Amino acid sequence: MTVIFSKKCEYGLQAVLYLSTLDEGRMASAEEISRKLSIPKEFVSxxxxxxxxxxxxxxxxxxxGGFYLGKPASKIKLIEIVDAIDGLALFNSCVLGFPDCSPDEPCPVHNKWGKLRSSAYEMLTAETLEHFKKKTIAKINRIGKKK
Amino acid sequence: MTVIFSKKCEYGLQAVLYLSTLDEGRMASAEEISRKLSIPKEFVSxxxxxxxxxxxxxxxxxxxGGFYLGKPASKIKLIEIVDAIDGLALFNSCVLGFPDCSPDEPCPVHNKWGKLRSSAYEMLTAETLEHFKKKTIAKINRIGKKK
DNA sequence: TTTTAATCAGATTAATTTATCTGAATAATA
DNA sequence: TATTATTCAGATAAATTAATCTGATTAAAA
Known part of the structure; x- marks a missing residue:
């Protein structure tokens, strides 16, 4: 079950969030990421x-060897990952699937959805990985506990 | 490109919205719906x-013969269609794909997404098909024009 | 220098979703 | 009654997405 992102994108976001929690200079192998996040190793790789x-x-x-962030966590936003994997069409498509949905030719829920879409975009744009670090660590530690 | 619903669900929502615009007592064949909405006939059927x-x-x-609403448009909400086709898991799943995302074990964007999710749910629950009738007619007429 | 553990690239497979096809049953109407 | 246009059911096909496999390359460390 996927909400708005593909599995690929969800895993990508999780993996990058994980990398952002590593101490300076450390890197993580695909195997480690796979284990910590309970996602398929080959796929995340x-x-x-x-x-x-x-x-x-x-x-x-x-x-x-392994993977590490391409720039400081304080300079990466979630939207960059989404853009790189799923692209941004999501933020331009009609939620009901109607063609050419626009202010000129709105679908029945165009205005309401427009606001939600903006908030979603903002959620991915407002903060950097650095900002999510503590919450990410807390969440990932709990995944470990379950296993 | 799908936003949050599957194609099946998008088409289902469109088709039901279309049925809600029919005059009392009329019904529409799969062929008519397919033509008016530009979606595959067999699939919508x-x-x-x-x-x-x-x-x-x-x-x-x-x-x-053909299809028509099972009850008055004033008694059907969009969420019923979503529930029947995609189910409501969408409103219970982590947007980043983390397992067991909850207030107790929140993912990094849990709170922000929670608000969005509620608004989305509300968008599908607050009004009946009757309420969307005018907008639906306007939108569908435009699809016709393009062909 | 050898061993080991990793990424990388690309092919392949599996699963899911989307779409189409076919034939039977049904019912209005000519 | 014969014709025609429809739903319905179930099988199948096509496309997309998700996941895995294999072999080559690379680089650290014994």
């Missing part, structure tokens, strides 16, 4: 590869 | 069949 191509994440090959 | 099973829509077989 593939997703991080694609983020690497877009410079949001960096990687080092070989023994003791 | 299948979706309406499933809504028929849930009594939201009624159908009549044979020549000049």
């Amino acid at each position: 593939k997703i991080l590869q694609s983020l690497t191509a877009k410079k949001l994440v960096k990687s080092r090959k070989g023994n003791s | 299948k979706i309406l069949q499933s809504l028929t099973a849930k009594k939201l829509v009624k159908s009549r077989k044979g020549n000049s």
Whole structure:
């Protein structure tokens, strides 16, 4: 069950949030991320590869290699990850699936949805990964507990 | 590109909105709905069949048969269609895909998303099809114009 | 230098969602 | 009664998304 993002994007967001909790200079292998987040290793690896191509994440090959953020957590916003994986069409499409939904040709819920969409966009744009760090750590620790 | 509902659900919502614009006693064939909304006939037919099973829509077989609302437009809310097709898990799932997201174990955007989710739910619950009638007619007429 | 553990790339498979097809049953109407 | 246009049911196909596999390359460390 996905809410508004694809699984790929959800996992990407989780993984990047996880990387943002690492101490300065540390990196995490796909195996570690997979284990900590309970998501398929090969899949998260593939997703991080694609983020690497877009410079949001960096990687080092070989023994003791892994993934780490491409720039400081204080300079990355969630929307960048969404854009890189799912794109931003979400913020431009009619929630009822009508074609050409716009202020000129609004669907029946156009105005109401418009406000929600703006808030959602804002949620992903207002803060950086740095801001989410504490909450991320708390959440991820709990995932561990369940296993 | 789908925003929060599946294509099936988007088409279902559109079709039911369309049925709500019909004059008293009229019904619409799958072919008519397909043509007016520019959506695949077989697919919308299948979706309406499933809504028929849930009594939201009624159908009549044979020549000049078709689909019509199962109860007055003033008694149907959009959320009923969503529930019948996609279910309501959407309103209970973590937007970042974390497991067991709750006030006790919140994900980093839990609170912000919670508000959005409530507004979205409200958008689908507050008004009946009757309320959307005018807007629906305006929107559907425009789809016709484009063809 | 050898071993080991990692990323990377690309192919493949699996699962899910979306869409179409076919044939039977039904009912209005000519 | 014959014709026609429809729903209905179920099978199938196509497309998309999610997940896995394999082999090559890389680099740290023994």
